[in-house]
Amino acid sequence: MNEEEQVLIHCLYFTASRFARSITKLAEKTFDFGDLAPSYLYMIMIVKFNPEITQKELCHKLSIAPSTSTRFIDKLEKLKLVTRKMDGKQTLISLTAEGEKVYLQFRVSLKNLFNSYSEVLGIEFSKDLSKTLHEASNKIERET
Amino acid sequence: MNEEEQVLIHCLYFTASRFARSITKLAEKTFDFGDLAPSYLYMIMIVKFNPEITQKELCHKLSIAPSTSTRFIDKLEKLKLVTRKMDGKQTLISLTAEGEKVYLQFRVSLKNLFNSYSEVLGIEFSKDLSKTLHEASNKIERET
DNA sequence: ATTTTATAGTTGTATATACAAATGTTAATT
DNA sequence: AATTAACATTTGTATATACAACTATAAAAT
Numbered sequence: 001m002n003e004e005e006q007v008l009i010h011c012l013y014f015t016a017s018r019f020a021r022s023i024t025k026l027a028e029k030t031f032d033f034g035d036l037a038p039s040y041l042y043m044i045m046i047v048k049f050n051p052e053i054t055q056k057e058l059c060h061k062l063s064i065a066p067s068t069s070t071r072f073i074d075k076l077e078k079l080k081l082v083t084r085k086m087d088g089k090q091t092l093i094s095l096t097a098e099g100e101k102v103y104l105q106f107r108v109s110l111k112n113l114f115n116s117y118s119e120v121l122g123i124e125f126s127k128d129l130s131k132t133l134h135e136a137s138n139k140i141e142r143e144t
Numbered sequence: 145m146n147e148e149e150q151v152l153i154h155c156l157y158f159t160a161s162r163f164a165r166s167i168t169k170l171a172e173k174t175f176d177f178g179d180l181a182p183s184y185l186y187m188i189m190i191v192k193f194n195p196e197i198t199q200k201e202l203c204h205k206l207s208i209a210p211s212t213s214t215r216f217i218d219k220l221e222k223l224k225l226v227t228r229k230m231d232g233k234q235t236l237i238s239l240t241a242e243g244e245k246v247y248l249q250f251r252v253s254l255k256n257l258f259n260s261y262s263e264v265l266g267i268e269f270s271k272d273l274s275k276t277l278h279e280a281s282n283k284i285e286r287e288t
Numbered sequence: 289a290t291t292t293t294a295t296a297g298t299t300g301t302a303t304a305t306a307c308a309a310a311t312g313t314t315a316a317t318t
Numbered sequence: 319a320a321t322t323a324a325c326a327t328t329t330g331t332a333t334a335t336a337c338a339a340c341t342a343t344a345a346a347a348t
Contacts, residue, residue: 004193008205008278011254012261012270013171014186015277018207020164021335022284027157028336039304042158049148056326061152063162068305070328089313089326110155117156120287121280126156129276133159134152136265136273140166143264165305172306181334200296212335214298233296233343 023117030113033102035079039064041106043072044095047082048103052092063137167261174257177246179223183208185250187216188239191226192247196236207281 008014027038039062046061047053059069073093076082081099085092095103118126152158171182183206190205191197203213217237220226225243229236239247262270 002193004190007189007254008186010271010274011186011258012265012274012277013167013182013257015274015281016160016164016167017183019277019281019284020160021207022281023157023160025336026284037304038157039161042152042155045151046148049146054326063165064304065306066327067307067329071304074328089324091327110151113157114155117284120283121156125280127154129280130154130156130159132273133156133163136269137159137163137166139264140163140170140261169306183334198296208334209336210297211299211337215334218298235297 026116027113030116031106031109033105033109036102040072040076041102041109043069043076044081044099044103044106047093047095048100051094052085053094055091055093058093063141170260171257174260175250175253177249177253180246184216184220185246185253187213187220188225188243188247189250191237191239192244195238196229197238198234198236200234202237207285 024038031038031041033041043058043062046058050057050061055066055069055073059066062069064072073082073084073091076099077084079098080096081102083094083096085094114126121129168182175182175185177185186206187202190202194201194205199210199213199217203210206213208216217226217228217235220243221228223242224240225246227238227240229238258270265273
């Protein structure tokens with residue numbers, strides 16, 4: 001193995017970005033929701049479990065920037081999947097009935113996605129890796 | 145832990161994207177190259193180790209789409225860090241003297257980046273995780 | 289030799305995402 | 319009560335990235 005490869009393999013920034021690209025491609029193939037990219041579906045899920053969640057809290061749970069959340073919610077609102085309710089400084093987000101329906105489909109797709117990558121990477125491996133990444137993100141976000 | 149968190153933690157698409165965002169932020173803080181985002185630096189490194197590399201090969205080594213490579217090279221060419229040489233269907237990419245200089249600085253920054261995340265995640269952990277992600281990407285790209 | 293097919297790269301267009309500056313709203317200080 | 323500071327969200331703008339359609343070149347098949 002040459003030096004270049006060594007560097008690429010050992011750089012977590014590089015391997016992590018590449019891995020995210022690979023698995024995003026897989027996710028987009030598996031999730032067939034017309035216009036909705038996978039990230040929107042996670043937002044829907046979080047709202048499902050936290051009705052009237054504040055936008056700030058949503059950002060935190062998804063690890064996205066506030067401006068990104070505004071754009072996501074704009075789109076979901078236009079599609080009539082969530083509603084905004086202003087409450088002083090804050091904005092509370094909830095699902096519409098249509099949003100609930102999409103959520104149910106999403107859960108099915110999630111299983112499919114899990115099966116797709118588990119087939120390639122192995123079930124236990126996938127679970128472990130996912131947990132590891134989750135914890136590593138927490139550490140980085142806490143410490144920086 | 146509630147169901148929502150369970151789902152988020154176990155979905156590799158989600159944890160991988162989030163982790164990539166976290167570490168990209170760290171990388172952007174560490175790499176201070178004015179206009180050049182980290183990905184460009186990796187491209188420079190690969191060209192450094194493979195003078196006259198074809199664009200296709202570059203795409204493969206970086207796992208990026210051809211159109212993305214065109215845009216990257218456009219930018220690097222404009223900054224006079226690489227040169228294009230047409231050769232039939234193919235385009236060969238090489239570093240300029242200025243590109244070589246940037247490469248050297250980049251290697252220093254890479255060490256800094258490694259130190260940043262190793263401090264938070266641990267040295268061995270970081271190395272292992274990086275290797276794991278590298279291999280997992282390979283598997284996914286091979287099998288899909 | 290001409291036509292067809294395959295391959296490499298580019299261009300148009302779209303999207304997720306971010307940061308910085310602006311806006312609006314509540315809380316704190318004087 | 320008036321001013322200031324803090325906070326939440328939005329808007330403007332930029333960027334990495336992708337796909338699909340296009341162009342240009344080379345290779346293969348007739």
